[in-house]
Amino acid sequence: MNYELIKRPTYILEEDKLRRNLALIKSVADEAGVEIILAFKAYALWKTFPIFREYIQATTASSLFEACLAYKGFGAPAHTYSPAYTDYEIDDIARMSSHLTFNSLSQFNRYHERAKGVNPALRFGLRINPQHSEVETLLYNPCAPGTRFGVRSTALPDQLPSGITGFHCHCHCESGSDVFERSLKVIEERFSKWFNQIEWINFGGGHLMTRADYDVPRLIRLLQGFKERYPWLHVILEPGSAFAWQTGPLVAQVVDIVEDGGIRTAILNVSFTCHMPDCLEMPYMPTVRGARILQEGEEGGYRLGGCSCLSGDYMGTWQFDHELQIGENVIFEDMLHYTTVKTNMFNGISHPSIALLRKDGVIETLKEYRYEDYRDRMD
DSSP: OOOTTOOSOEEEEEHHHHHHHHHHHHHHHHHHTOEEOEETTTOOOGGGHHHHTTTOOOEEESSHHHHHIIIIIISSOEEEEOSOOOTTTHHHHHHTEEEEEESSHHHHHHHHHHHHHHOTTOEEEEEBOOSOOOOOSGGGOTTSTTOSSSBOGGGSOSSOOTTEEEEEOOOOSSBOHHHHHHHHHHHHHHHGGGGGGOSEEEOOSOBOTTSTTOOHHHHHHHHHHHHHHSTTOEEEEOOSHHHHTTSOOEEEEEEEEEEETTEEEEEESSOHHHHOTHHHHSOOOOOBTTEEEOOTTOOOOEEEEOSSSOTTOEEEEEEESSOOOTTOEEEESSOSSSSTTTOOOGGGOOOOEEEEEOTTSOEEEEEOOOHHHHHHTTO
16 A cells, blocks of 8 residues: 555554464464563554454563553553562552563562562562673663673572562564574573473563564474473563564655755655654664665665754665655655654654554544643643
């Protein structure tokens, strides 16, 4: 679909593509005998939760508001992990969680009895640091030297503190099953001596099983093999990107074309810093429909510029298959994960609308933003 009728910035979630991902994820969970849950840090469009509930039963949270969204919006207690819980939030988080994972033994000692008093059914976990990750960008590497995440095997006592029933480990980012295989080997080498003391293990996110080149059968074999070795462990995965991977674009419009020093910039009514922050943080170069990225030394094309006053709010350069015109759409592919959860209103710039392309071909607007949304952030 080319979305000619869309004339304002809009994230468009395509239901058919979302269901395709959900069906694949459910098939992995069923065949491998594991639980796969949605990580809100990558995707949290609550108006689509009824679709998710047809395929999965739980979600994962990393804050009080995410735990609220799980409990009140998704309709099930959260699997919650936070680098640091606080005195003023721990009670509410505990009340709305089924699993509560601590980042350190000191946090466990400080809060587990209090949390258990609020919710006697809580299962407590401890985040472990395998000191192994193949994530090359340090900003996204949870096991980088000096990390604040998790406990090394050398810092664990032979007997885990009473009450800890699970481990949580996260060391991937949009990774393949080959990476998981190598990570799993390290995790077992360093932490399997404690496996007979726990009941569940969460292998975190970053398992991009819905990517076209992902080796899904290999992932299933790895999980089945792990469960054969440790049949008493309930295995959990909590990908975020995998659920929303390639489920829809961000549609923007050209509002002006300017030139300086031989560089043409198509100024859009969206912002990279406000609406696609990973493009500047990672940096992650998005795919633009009908265009290719020019390599160094190639001439022509357009730099794509955002509408904020940040000098660096641009990406590029792209060569389109035609000369751009003011008012036409520019479509950024695969923009549903790590975007809607990260957008901000810097400069007073509105969020793009959010829409659902339903199976019947109708585009349903889920949310439009107005001045009050910006104003109320300052209340």
